[in-house]
Amino acid sequence: MSHWNKRFQTDHYVYGKEPNVFLTEFQKKIEISGDVLAIAEGEGRNAVYLAEQGMNVTTWDLRGIGT
Numbered sequence: 001m002s003h004w005n006k007r008f009q010t011d012h013y014v015y016g017k018e019p020n021v022f023l024t025e026f027q028k029k030i031e032i033s034g035d036v037l038a039i040a041e042g043e044g045r046n047a048v049y050l051a052e053q054g055m056n057v058t059t060w061d062l063r064g065i066g067t
Contacts (some may be wrong), residue, residue: 016045017045
């Protein structure tokens, strides 16, 4: 099993449910809107935040690479 699969094999949120502080501050400063691509999204906390701000969010996360 890969490092990331082991790390996320739990019942609780590894990084919590709140979005990344940098993302929230950045979004406030430049007022992002429209379509956004969230890469390496993991559990989705940042994508949820961006969707709640009215954005059309596409997420991408690649897991299971390596051994």
